[in-house]
Amino acid sequence: TMDVTVEFSGGAELLAGNVKKHALTLPASDETWTMKRLLRHVCDNIIQERPELFLQGDTVRPGILVLVNDTDWELLDELAYEIQPRDNIVFISTLHGG
Amino acid sequence: TMDVTVEFSGGAELLAGNVKKHALTLPASDETWTMKRLLRHVCDNIIQERPELFLQGDTVRPGILVLVNDTDWELLDELAYEIQPRDNIVFISTLHGG
Amino acid sequence: STTQSPELLLSEYLRYGRQMILPQIGLPGQQRLKAASVLLVGAGGLGCPAAMYLAAAGIGTLGIADADEVDMSNLHRQVLHTEAGVGMNKAESIARAVARLNSNVRCVVFPERVDKDNALRILSQFDIVVDCTDNVPTRYLLNDAAVMTGRPLVSGSALRYEGQITTYHLGDDGPCYRCLFPQPPPAHTVTNCSDGGVLGVIPGLIGCMQALEVIKLVTGAGASLARRLMLLDGTDWTFRAVRLRARRPDCAVCGDLPTVTELPDYQQFCGARASDVATSLSVL
Amino acid sequence: STTQSPELLLSEYLRYGRQMILPQIGLPGQQRLKAASVLLVGAGGLGCPAAMYLAAAGIGTLGIADADEVDMSNLHRQVLHTEAGVGMNKAESIARAVARLNSNVRCVVFPERVDKDNALRILSQFDIVVDCTDNVPTRYLLNDAAVMTGRPLVSGSALRYEGQITTYHLGDDGPCYRCLFPQPPPAHTVTNCSDGGVLGVIPGLIGCMQALEVIKLVTGAGASLARRLMLLDGTDWTFRAVRLRARRPDCAVCGDLPTVTELPDYQQFCGARASDVATSLSVL
Numbered sequence: 051t052m053d054v055t056v057e058f059s060g061g062a063e064l065l066a067g068n069v070k071k072h073a074l075t076l077p078a079s080d081e082t083w084t085m086k087r088l089l090r091h092v093c094d095n096i097i098q099e100r101p102e103l104f105l106q107g108d109t110v111r112p113g114i115l116v117l118v119n120d121t122d123w124e125l126l127d128e129l130a131y132e133i134q135p136r137d138n139i140v141f142i143s144t145l146h147g148g
Numbered sequence: 149t150m151d152v153t154v155e156f157s158g159g160a161e162l163l164a165g166n167v168k169k170h171a172l173t174l175p176a177s178d179e180t181w182t183m184k185r186l187l188r189h190v191c192d193n194i195i196q197e198r199p200e201l202f203l204q205g206d207t208v209r210p211g212i213l214v215l216v217n218d219t220d221w222e223l224l225d226e227l228a229y230e231i232q233p234r235d236n237i238v239f240i241s242t243l244h245g246g
Numbered sequence: 247s248t249t250q251s252p253e254l255l256l257s258e259y260l261r262y263g264r265q266m267i268l269p270q271i272g273l274p275g276q277q278r279l280k281a282a283s284v285l286l287v288g289a290g291g292l293g294c295p296a297a298m299y300l301a302a303a304g305i306g307t308l309g310i311a312d313a314d315e316v317d318m319s320n321l322h323r324q325v326l327h328t329e330a331g332v333g334m335n336k337a338e339s340i341a342r343a344v345a346r347l348n349s350n351v352r353c354v355v356f357p358e359r360v361d362k363d364n365a366l367r368i369l370s371q372f373d374i375v376v377d378c379t380d381n382v383p384t385r386y387l388l389n390d391a392a393v394m395t396g397r398p399l400v401s402g403s404a405l406r407y408e409g410q411i412t413t414y415h416l417g418d419d420g421p422c423y424r425c426l427f428p429q430p431p432p433a434h435t436v437t438n439c440s441d442g443g444v445l446g447v448i449p450g451l452i453g454c455m456q457a458l459e460v461i462k463l464v465t466g467a468g469a470s471l472a473r474r475l476m477l478l479d480g481t482d483w484t485f486r487a488v489r490l491r492a493r494r495p496d497c498a499v500c501g502d503l504p505t506v507t508e509l510p511d512y513q514q515f516c517g518a519r520a521s522d523v524a525t526s527l528s529v530l
Numbered sequence: 531s532t533t534q535s536p537e538l539l540l541s542e543y544l545r546y547g548r549q550m551i552l553p554q555i556g557l558p559g560q561q562r563l564k565a566a567s568v569l570l571v572g573a574g575g576l577g578c579p580a581a582m583y584l585a586a587a588g589i590g591t592l593g594i595a596d597a598d599e600v601d602m603s604n605l606h607r608q609v610l611h612t613e614a615g616v617g618m619n620k621a622e623s624i625a626r627a628v629a630r631l632n633s634n635v636r637c638v639v640f641p642e643r644v645d646k647d648n649a650l651r652i653l654s655q656f657d658i659v660v661d662c663t664d665n666v667p668t669r670y671l672l673n674d675a676a677v678m679t680g681r682p683l684v685s686g687s688a689l690r691y692e693g694q695i696t697t698y699h700l701g702d703d704g705p706c707y708r709c710l711f712p713q714p715p716p717a718h719t720v721t722n723c724s725d726g727g728v729l730g731v732i733p734g735l736i737g738c739m740q741a742l743e744v745i746k747l748v749t750g751a752g753a754s755l756a757r758r759l760m761l762l763d764g765t766d767w768t769f770r771a772v773r774l775r776a777r778r779p780d781c782a783v784c785g786d787l788p789t790v791t792e793l794p795d796y797q798q799f800c801g802a803r804a805s806d807v808a809t810s811l812s813v814l
């Protein structure tokens with residue numbers, strides 16, 4: 051198994067039972083834990099309502115930014131990124147208010 | 149040897165050549181690198197002027213707070229604390245302006 | 247179009263002395279501030295503190311654009327407006343507060359909505375653009391207009407207990423808003439301050455940070471927010487600095503072969519109205 | 531002495547609606563804000579933004595204490611004061627700005643220096659004390675008086691590009707200023723804003739954070755800054771949260787056997803004058 055932290059902010063936490071920080075233990079398996087696989091796992095195990103507001107197809111919906119250890123996932127292969135033990139993954143909904 | 153980071157802020161950096169962040173390699177030795185020993189080492193190797201504004205006797209002068217990895221050193225045995233590899237040690241001069 | 251080293255009056259030495267003794271400011275920095283022109287789009291929760299601290303610091307020319315009128319429900323966060331000013335144009339209301347604080351600042355008021363027909367004309371009159379708006383279509387509009395006019399865009403936002411700030415389109419590899427978000431969010435996932443609520447001091451903090459970033463850009467003091475997104479969560483005092491992607495060569499507006507070469511219809515692009523007024527049930 | 535659930539007027543529902551829809555505020559939170567009384571000591575760079583955002587949020591009673599008069603050299607950071615108000619008492623100047631923004635707030639002006647003879651009488655009239663002062667002797671004075679009257683002390687400070695904020699004497703194990711600093715710094719190591727300079731928006735940010743902390747303490751929304759020190763460095767956009775020691779049982783004022791049981795002479799204790807005015811060459 052592999053322990054990671056998954057966080058939601060900017061309003062995305064409303065999809066996750068209004069809880070911002072989730073400790074997640076990923077089951078051991080032969081298959082690599084890529085970000086693509088993690089997204090599906092998060093959608094099935096943490097997202098409590100309206101999963102279509104989290105995922106669109108294989109990836110997050112427009113307006114959600116994905117961070118791995120405080121780095122934009124675009125710098126880390128996005129969906130192909132291989133999750134590492136103790137990674138901190140944040141799904142942040144961009145704010146527009148002022 | 150042991151690599152640590154030493155930072156100064158709140159004005160204490162003025163004693164350290166006006167440089168806030170210093171990478172420091174502590175020489176290997178039989179003696180343990182305690183905070184007490186580190187203070188002396190910092191005073192001799194980084195502090196460039198008025199060492200009496202950094203140390204008073206064995207410890208830092210009143211008004212300077214010592215942090216180890218973002219934790220008040222009072223929670224970590226203060227002078228007796230044993231420095232660990234990659235520790236981040238901050239000397240912060242408290243501000244009074246408003 | 248700006249003079250890079252305007253003379254300072256004796257009264258200005260007196261007024262700005264406490265910041266001119268900072269090594270990163272000095273006389274040259276103060277002169278750069280006086281020569282600078284900054285456009286604030288949005289005179290609300292972000293625009294009020296940003297305007298006040300930019301004016302206090304001695305920015306020479308401050309543009310303020312907003313079509314809205316001051317409403318009593320704004321006063322919990324839009325702290326430059328006054329009870330007596332309810333009904334007044336918000337940009338004009340800020341200009342009056344600025345005049346009370348620092349009569350050296352030249353305020354240029356645009357009591358109109360910045361839209362695709364006037365954006366390039368308005369933005370091109372200023373060195374730096376500050377996005378203090380409250381809706382998705384205007385954020386894309388300002389981004390595209392900033393790229394087309396070559397202006398850096400200091401972008402802030404706030405909702406509930408959270409705030410975000412970054413600077414778009416700055417330097418060789420700074421991304422623009424579209425580099426991060428090529429597609430707008432589905433309109434029904436967008437919450438504004440009217441629907442979601444906001445603690446007034448959160449835009450207060452983000453607006454102050456926008457002013458700080460502008461002062462840093464103008465004077466060159468320290469690292470900017472290009473390729474860096476700051477996230478603030480007031481519930482648990484979290485401040486997070488995130489490293490962002492570089493400019494995308496395939497970006498539709500700032501890329502090597504841009505496809506957006508004139509400003510499109512942003513309401514249509516975003517499927518939402520450019521207004522604070524709530525029109526739909528919001529989920530996020 | 532305060533009513534815990536004062537009625538809200540219809541106009542107050544309208545004014546505070548955008549923050550009352552926040553789940554951590556609601557009607558009970560807004561009533562707690564209205565019932566609360568907060569004392570700001572210092573009406574300068576920290577006091578201005580703190581006062582404005584506390585007033586905007588609907589704090590019922592705001593005490594403002596400052597003996598100084600508005601000077602032109604304050605206006606680069608003390609943004610509630612005005613050119614026309616130069617020479618006016620600063621606490622009075624802030625009270626006028628608050629009245630323009632929110633006439634529901636009752637301002638109590640103390641146009642005097644808080645000292646060992648009046649501190650206990652003044653502090654005991656308020657629920658929470660906010661330290662917006664500018665010198666070491668007054669910081670020790672407010673700390674000791676806050677401990678003796680049982681008030682939490684939201685303490686902010688700023689210099690150059692840096693700011694610091696924490697809350698002292700809160701909860702079972704929250705330390706006081708003397709728990710951290712039993713001995714005052716040597717007077718010649720202390721720099722004030724007049725000598726060291728300060729970028730105005732830095733106290734702007736810290737003052738906003740002080741207002742946020744007070745609102746969180748009053749409404750109970752989220753974690754406080756007890757045992758937590760926030761450090762801000764504007765040159766590189768560093769925000770650091772530091773875990774602080776607990777209350778020290780051997781503290782001279784908040785410890786189990788306090789030795790400081792009445793307010794001493796703080797000028798003598800610190801070897802410095804309680805004033806912004808620079809009197810000595812400063813090194814740090």
Ligand SMILES: [Zn+2]
Nearest residue numbers: 422425497500
């Ligand atoms: Zn782009």
Ligand SMILES: [Zn+2]
Nearest residue numbers: 706709781784
């Ligand atoms: Zn104590």
